Amino acid sequence: MSDSLPAGVERREIDGETRLATRGPPVYGEPTDGEWRAWDPERSKLGGMFELGFDTGLSGGETVLYLGAASGTTASHVADFAGPTYAVEFAPRPTRDLLEVAEARDRLFPLLKDARKPETYAHVVESGVDAIVQDVATRGQAAVATRNARFLADDGRLLLAVKARSEDVTAEPADVFAEVLAELEGTYEVIETQRLDRFHEDHLGVVATPR
Amino acid sequence: MTTDESDAGWFASVPPDDPGAARDAIDGGSVESPADWPRLAVESGFADDADDYYDRLREATLHATREAVAERERADDRQLIHAVRAMDDCERVANELAERAVEWAGSRFDGVDAGIAGARAIADRKPDDGIDRRVISLASRAAALADERDELAATIDRVAPAVAPNLADMAGPELAARLIALAGGLESLARKPSGTVQVLGAEDALFAHLSGRAPSPKHGIIYTHEFVRGTRPEDRGSAARALAGKLALAARADHYSGEYREVLHEDLRERMATIRARADADGGAEVDDE
Numbered sequence: 001m002s003d004s005l006p007a008g009v010e011r012r013e014i015d016g017e018t019r020l021a022t023r024g025p026p027v028y029g030e031p032t033d034g035e036w037r038a039w040d041p042e043r044s045k046l047g048g049m050f051e052l053g054f055d056t057g058l059s060g061g062e063t064v065l066y067l068g069a070a071s072g073t074t075a076s077h078v079a080d081f082a083g084p085t086y087a088v089e090f091a092p093r094p095t096r097d098l099l100e101v102a103e104a105r106d107r108l109f110p111l112l113k114d115a116r117k118p119e120t121y122a123h124v125v126e127s128g129v130d131a132i133v134q135d136v137a138t139r140g141q142a143a144v145a146t147r148n149a150r151f152l153a154d155d156g157r158l159l160l161a162v163k164a165r166s167e168d169v170t171a172e173p174a175d176v177f178a179e180v181l182a183e184l185e186g187t188y189e190v191i192e193t194q195r196l197d198r199f200h201e202d203h204l205g206v207v208a209t210p211r
Numbered sequence: 212m213t214t215d216e217s218d219a220g221w222f223a224s225v226p227p228d229d230p231g232a233a234r235d236a237i238d239g240g241s242v243e244s245p246a247d248w249p250r251l252a253v254e255s256g257f258a259d260d261a262d263d264y265y266d267r268l269r270e271a272t273l274h275a276t277r278e279a280v281a282e283r284e285r286a287d288d289r290q291l292i293h294a295v296r297a298m299d300d301c302e303r304v305a306n307e308l309a310e311r312a313v314e315w316a317g318s319r320f321d322g323v324d325a326g327i328a329g330a331r332a333i334a335d336r337k338p339d340d341g342i343d344r345r346v347i348s349l350a351s352r353a354a355a356l357a358d359e360r361d362e363l364a365a366t367i368d369r370v371a372p373a374v375a376p377n378l379a380d381m382a383g384p385e386l387a388a389r390l391i392a393l394a395g396g397l398e399s400l401a402r403k404p405s406g407t408v409q410v411l412g413a414e415d416a417l418f419a420h421l422s423g424r425a426p427s428p429k430h431g432i433i434y435t436h437e438f439v440r441g442t443r444p445e446d447r448g449s450a451a452r453a454l455a456g457k458l459a460l461a462a463r464a465d466h467y468s469g470e471y472r473e474v475l476h477e478d479l480r481e482r483m484a485t486i487r488a489r490a491d492a493d494g495g496a497e498v499d500d501e
């Protein structure tokens with residue numbers, strides 16, 4: 001398992017444990033060491049993907065579109081190591097928390113928008129972003145990834161966490177994942193997949209690039 | 212969102228340092244495809260360089276999103292009730308008008324289709340005389356009402372999750388709005404026992420039945436939920452009971468705390484999986500352990 005963390009993400013000793021960490025203002029009471037703050041893989045799908053050694057293709061400083069930013073827990077870490085980060089979230093309540101996170105950062109742009117309707121933010125989010133991070137808990141996760149492919153650079157990366165239970169609570173997660181991957185294949189070439197169960201039950205991590 | 216600016220960035224008609232205009236542009240704008248906005252903004256003189264652009268974008272998105280959040284959170288259950296009732300009225304009247312227009316048009320034109328689709332087709336015709344004009348005008352009003360119904364549905368989709376995050380997630384925005392409307396408000400829904408939630412909406416069906424328009428009711432409005440309708444008939448009672456129980460809890464969580472409670476949704480999913488497993492077990496075919 002290669003350890004391919006982007007610049008700005010490091011494994012550091014915090015509170016006696018080696019943990020992923022980024023540099024930035026604390027957000028959710030996470031343990032800190034100086035300016036470094038721990039990135040909890042159990043609270044973050046992307047954190048889980050880094051912890052499991054996914055090759056995300058990120059090296060730091062990228063322009064990122066984050067879909068499903070929720071309260072900004074993961075988006076805050078992304079903004080810490082990436083460049084301009086657009087954070088899309090649909091629900092007002094978590095977006096209020098996301099605003100706090102964005103206030104404390106220079107290049108995290110919060111947008112109260114529906115990730116299923118990219119045309120409602122294509123006038124704000126720039127084209128050719130280096131990475132799309134997607135963690136939306138709605139049905140049709142593959143469709144969201146497909147519709148948002150318009151933002152991604154040709155050699156960009158989709159970093160997707162598929163939540164099986166959002167698609168169909170009664171189906172076997174493995175069947176749901178197979179369907180989602182098959183739908184993705186129309187737009188993306190899937191590079192790597194791995195279950196995130198160690199940190200997130202019934203989730204599949206996916207790294208893909210546009211066809 | 213004028214057509215000549217349909218491919219322009221959010222900053223196109225925003226004077227520098229006008230937060231209100233920026234907010235309107237970010238909120239209401241729409242284009243099909245993104246572009247290299249930072250470069251275009253610099254070229255158009257909106258920003259001095261990319262860094263300056265991102266500083267302005269930061270100010271604009273923070274302001275626009277803060278205002279949008281405040282507006283959505285101000286939305287209350289009364290607004291949702293008005294919206295869902297207006298939606299139903301629009302749908303009913305649109306269908307009635309379309310039926311009338313189609314029937315009338317059938318006496319004057321060939322190849323007239325039924326319903327809203329038929330009314331839309333008639334609305335696009337060219338009138339030959341004064342009566343044609345009336346028929347076509349009537350059809351276009353039916354079509355416009357159908358459009359208004361769709362707009363109201365989209366509004367409910369946006370407002371319901373703000374008013375009742377748990378209920379909207381569990382029931383879907385429309386059913387959540389209907390339950391709140393039937394109970395007369397989120398607070399009264401939160402006070403109802405789950406048995407009442409289970410049969411909410413059956414009153415309407417009963418009156419429809421008594422006036423001869425519908426069969427006798429067996430379930431309340433939650434029957435429209437996939438968990439009930441998608442379950443085989445012999446297990447629907449269990450499914451409706453389980454769903455109603457969790458919906459009642461969701462309404463209470465929404466009214467008394469307003470926080471999203473993941474555990475409620477997990478519980479319901481597990482319960483539904485158990486109920487649906489009965490069908491598999493009876494079928495005997497695809498029973499296997501996880």
